[in-house]
Structure formats: C-alpha cells, structure tokens
Amino acid sequence: MTPAMSDLSVGSIVAEANFALTRDSLVHYxxxxxxxxxxxxxxxxxxSVGLSGVLAHGMLTMGLAVQPxxxxxxxxxxVIDYQVRFTRPVFVDATAGxxxxxxxxxxxxxxxxxxxRIDLVVTFNGATVLGKAQARVNxx
Amino acid sequence: MSVNPELQGRVFxxxxxxxxxxxxxxxFSRAVFATNPINHDPEAARAAGHTxxxxxxxxxxxxQEATLAQLLAEPDGGIDFTRVVHGDQRFTFTRPIVAGDxxxxxxxxxxxxxxxxxxxxxxxxxxxxxxxxxxxxxxxTLVVRGDE
Numbered sequence: 529m530t531p532a533m534s535d536l537s538v539g540s541i542v543a544e545a546n547f548a549l550t551r552d553s554l555v556h557y558x559x560x561x562x563x564x565x566x567x568x569x570x571x572x573x574x575x576s577v578g579l580s581g582v583l584a585h586g587m588l589t590m591g592l593a594v595q596p597x598x599x600x601x602x603x604x605x606x607v608i609d610y611q612v613r614f615t616r617p618v619f620v621d622a623t624a625g626x627x628x629x630x631x632x633x634x635x636x637x638x639x640x641x642x643x644x645r646i647d648l649v650v651t652f653n654g655a656t657v658l659g660k661a662q663a664r665v666n667x668x
Numbered sequence: 669m670s671v672n673p674e675l676q677g678r679v680f681x682x683x684x685x686x687x688x689x690x691x692x693x694x695x696f697s698r699a700v701f702a703t704n705p706i707n708h709d710p711e712a713a714r715a716a717g718h719t720x721x722x723x724x725x726x727x728x729x730x731x732q733e734a735t736l737a738q739l740l741a742e743p744d745g746g747i748d749f750t751r752v753v754h755g756d757q758r759f760t761f762t763r764p765i766v767a768g769d770x771x772x773x774x775x776x777x778x779x780x781x782x783x784x785x786x787x788x789x790x791x792x793x794x795x796x797x798x799x800x801x802x803x804x805x806x807x808x809t810l811v812v813r814g815d816e
Contacts (some may be wrong), residue, residue: 547701560699561730577750584778586754591700591726598704598724603716604764605706611690611758660756661672663725 529602533642533667536634543596547639549584549618550625558589561620568633571668583617584626590614593630593650594663597641600632600646601665608643612658628652635662642668671787671812673780680742680775684736685798690767692730693723700724711739713766720767728759728795732806735775735793747771747789747812756786756809770798773806785814 532543554568563585566573566576567661591656595649628650641649644663690710697707702724705712713721740749765771770794781788795804 539680555698557699560696562733587726587729588700590757591702591724594725595700595704596703603703603706604704604722604724605716606720607761609758609760611724611756613756614754668761 530606531600531602533637533639533644536637536644538634538636541631541633543600543630545596545630547592547628547630548625549588549620549628551582551622552581553625554584554588554620554644557585557591558667561585563587570644579617579619581619581621583619584628586596586614589618589650589657590661592628593648593658593661596630597632597646597648597663597665601667605668609661609664610662612648612661614651614657615659616652616655616657618657622628626652628657632663643662670814671780672744675742675745675789676780677740678742679740679779680735682772682774684772686734686771687771688723688731688765688769688771691766692720693721693727693765693771696712696727696730697721710767718764718766720762720765722766723763723767725759725764726757726778728804728806729757729767730770731765731773732808733793735739735773736791736808736810737742738775739789739791739810745804747810751813753811753813754808756807756812757766758805758807759804765803767802771795771803772797773802778807786813787814793795
C-alpha cells in the first residue's frame with residue numbers, strides 16, 4: 529500500500545487531481561474552519577477591498593491541494609510537514625465556480641529518513657496560486 | 669498605525685484547550701475534499717494504527733486560529749486586521765491530530781520584518797496534547813500592508 533522509496537525518482541509525478549469549487553464549497557469551508565471573512569462569500573464586500581469578487585480561502589486551497597498526496601501515501605498521518613506560500617487568489621464565480629488543478633511531483637528524497645518531499649504545482653486559470661508548496665511524507 | 673517591532677519575541681499565554689471532536693474532523697475533511705477513510709471511519713483509522721479518525725494536515729489551523737486572534741487583538745500590536753493578508757503557512761508535525769485529542773496552543777511572534785512599507789509578521793503556534801507532548805507547530809506569516 530505505502531509507496532516504496534526505491535520506486536520513486538525526483539521529478540516524477542505521483543498524483544494529479546482537479547477540484548471543482550463552487551460558492552457552496554466556500555460556505556462549507558467557512559463553517560468547518562470558523563473563518564467567516566465575508567470576502568469569501570459576498571461579492572460586494574470583496575469588491576469594497578479592491579478584489580474582483582469572492583475568492584476561495586487560502587487555507588481551503590492549501591487543504592485540498594495536499595489530498596492527492598494523502599491518497600497516494602495511503603494515510604493522512606504520513607504527511608509530517610506541509611508548507612505553502614499564497615501567491616494568487618482563486619476567484620470563484622457564482623455560477624461557473626472555479627477549477628483548481630494539482631500536480632504532485634517528487635521534489636527530493638531523503639533515503640536515510642525515508643522521507644519524500646513532494647512538490648505541488650497548484651493552478652487556477654492557467655496560473656499557479658501557491659508557491660513553494662511542499663509536503664514532506666514519511667514512507668517508513 | 670504600524671506594526672509594533674517590540675512584538676518580536678513576545679510569547680502569549682496559552683489559549684483555552686481545544687477538544688477535537690470526531691464529527692468536526694469529518695466535517696472539516698469534507699470541506700477540504702479529504703476522502704480517505706482514515707479521515708472519516710474510526711474502524712479504518714484503527715486498522716491503520718490510530719486511536720480514532722485522523723484530521724487532515726491543515727486542520728491544525730482551526731486550533732491555531734484562537735492564537736492568531738490573540739495576536740490581532742494585542743492592544744499595542746498595531747496590526748490592523750483589515751490590512752492583513754495571509755502570506756505563508758506551514759505545519760510541522762510530531763504526530764497527527766486525532767479525534768479525542770485535547771490540544772493547547774501557545775503563540776510566539778518569532779520575526780517581524782519590514783519590506784517596502786509592508787510588515788511581515790511570523791507567528792508560531794506550538795500545539796501540545798493533554799500530556800504536554802508536542803503534536804504540531806503551525807507557522808503563519810502575515811503580511812500587513814502599509815498605508816498607501
């Protein structure tokens with residue numbers, strides 16, 4: 529079940545996924561996380577602070593982006609370190625929603641510690657929305 | 669008002685303990701599109717060696733949140749909530765968060781930098797379980813935009 533370190537090579541893709549976000553997704557995340565900032569559900573408030581409209585919580589994007597890695601690793605407990613930089617907003621249209629694409633590649637292998645660094649390329653509308661998105665995965 | 673540079677190095681009192689509920693883990697899991705059975709099904713979690721359902725990696729932000737609220741409310745902090753943008757986020761685990769955990773978070777401001785009129789505040793929340801053992805450290809860098 530658990531991927532073997534010896535089968536991995538730096539640069540190879542281990543998981544890919546698309547996530548279709550809607551305004552419902554944002555309301556659901558607001559409730560689950562307790563982050564009720566209205567820029568995530570009210571266009572008028574988002575526009576009043578200079579945004580073109582409602583955007584996804586950065587922590588929602590961060591949270592879903594690691595899921596393909598969790599499923600590849602087989603257990604959420606295998607993710608021992610996860611970091612991102614929020615570089616661009618994900619605007620979620622009221623009718624069309626937004627599709628976030630995740631490609632997970634092997635970034636580095638620490639054979640001694642049996643830890644793989646998985647680098648995530650997370651894009652929306654053809655541009656990356658997270659920088660330095662890296663999950664360290666314990667494959668021991 | 670700008671960010672008070674004297675915040676650097678400040679350690680805040682621990683926030684009230686957070687009891688991790690199984691249904692909260694499931695709700696949060698659904699919200700972040702986590703479909704792994706170990707996030708939802710206690711039997712699957714136990715079969716994998718856990719005591720109960722395992723929270724997704726970013727669930728730690730829910731526990732961290734109260735510490736960031738402390739930081740934003742600090743009377744001499746000078747952090748204007750309406751100018752704050754989330755810059756970076758990191759979670760470093762000793763072990764995963766599992767339903768039933770009673771977690772206590774303590775915030776320390778580890779760095780304040782000024783860059784082109786903006787301030788970058790790095791806040792580190794150390795989260796321990798009921799026995800005091802480390803579970804996860806949540807590190808946020810908040811960008812506080814300067815006056816335009």
